[in-house]
Amino acid sequence: MTLGEQGSEAAMADDVITLIQADHRKIEELFAKLTSGKGDRPAIVATLHALLTAHARAEEDVVYPRLDAHHGLEEHKEAEVLLDALKRARPGSPEFTSALALLALLVSHHVQEEESTLLPLLARTSGERELRDLGKAFRQRRQQELRALTVPRKARPASGRGGPTKTQLYEQAREADIPGRSRMSKEELGKALAKTRS
Known part of the structure; x- marks a missing residue:
């Protein structure tokens, strides 16, 4: 749909x-x-x-x-x-x-x-x-x-203006079941998510 x-x-x-x-x-x-x-x-x-x-x-x-x-x-x-x-x-x-x-x-x-x-x-x-x-x-x-x-994952900017917020990154990390996500900074969340996609 x-x-x-x-x-x-x-x-x-x-x-x-x-x-x-x-x-x-x-x-x-x-x-x-x-x-x-x-x-x-x-x-x-x-x-x-x-x-x-x-x-x-x-x-x-x-x-x-x-x-x-x-x-x-x-x-x-x-x-x-x-x-x-x-x-x-x-x-x-x-x-x-x-x-x-x-x-x-x-x-x-x-x-x-x-x-x-x-x-x-x-x-x-x-x-x-x-x-x-x-x-x-x-x-x-x-x-x-x-x-x-x-939004296709490749179309999501990793960071910078227009990129996902820390909350959005946290939600993606929760969906990916990344451990320790609640203590991560926005940049750490982005890196952890990038590892799961590679």
Whole structure:
């Protein structure tokens, strides 16, 4: 899925519940493609990684504080670990199959729980305008993350004006599971990330 497709889909809906459910359906489609074994699996994994990560961060920043949803945060962290394992595994390998099955199960449970409990609660406790405001904030946060996650690595400047911030480098280091990242300077984060890419 391209950013343009994501943007046009988002333009059709303006309340946060509809946006979250649309993401859930797209995520389910991506899992179905991966499970079928057809198509460019590394590209599908990259799309799934970007969408799941952006969706989770937008929920964590915009929706969960409104609902005090601690359990959802724990499930997002578990999904991140499995998503990283899926990205590192060779498609078709036992590691890939195992990570995919566990991630699909976790995400399916998470989606079912959100759609049966969290989203109805949000609908009951929020007015139409608030749901649209939350939708706007959710869409903006998700798009921000999607842009950061889908810019090709070679196109990302290593440093200097216009380069990634220390926070962005830290997030990339967290995704790459670089040890000691919390104590690193911006330059050290950049060097550590460059080593993982070479």
